[in-house]
Amino acid sequence: MKYPKTLHLSVLLAIAAILTTGSAFAADPDGQLQKSSSARPEALLKCDEEISQNYAQAELDTFFSSGYTYWDAAQLASYWGQDVDEAKARIGRKILWGPADVALLEQFLLDARLESLQSVGDLRFYSETSYTYDDAAALAEFWGDATPYDAKLRIERNLIMGNADEVDYALELANPKP
Incomplete structure (x- = not known):
């Protein structure tokens, strides 16, 4: 699979949306499935947006509580072609994903620094x-x-x-x- 972590995040977001809005269908007393009023598409979309915002905030919080600095984020932003806030979130996301991604992050940071030193x-x-x-x-x-x-x-x-x-x-x- 090419992007397993992205897929896992999508699955987690979908599960969280279902858990926080209730099941899409609720059983009636006769055992028949009825459409739940809380499962309207607008409610699910709003929930997805809230979950996405919460996860984005968790990424930023993780960045700010890490040992990485603004200058690290600025280096990586330049290297990745992103703005600094996007790079901070990406750094936080890699930290949240675990040690293997932190090791990759360190390599990206080294590569970014070496590239920047060429145009000091x-x-x-x-x-x-x-x-x-x-x-x-x-x-x-x-x-x-x-x-x-x-x-x-x-x-x-x-x-x-x-x-x-x-x-x-x-x-x-x-x-x-x-």
Whole structure:
């Protein structure tokens, strides 16, 4: 089967829809099947939408409670051709699916990082930060880079590799508070 997990999710959603709206048919006292009023197509559709929304929220909640960061999601979003919120949900979904999918996720993240490192000069991720030119100048001096642009490139590489905290810490050290 090509997409077994998608199929399993569809089956689970269908079962949950039936369980939450009641059986499509209810037996009458004579043992004859009668159409249940709760099994209207609109009710099932509404239930499916609620289940889908709940599952989507569970995916996002799983992402936010994991060790993955915004920058990981941004890397994978770029790699997968999705927006960041879709990538966060996809990361959460892979975590929910179990260890084998997490291992695949880690490989995707590595591939995404390697691909992004090939175009570090674009400063694609740096442009999403709140770092200023003055921050880049301070970091250039702190790191011993020749120019603030060189520091921006180093920041970009750190963001790609998931090291945003290290950049923030270096910036704190470069700009000590009196």
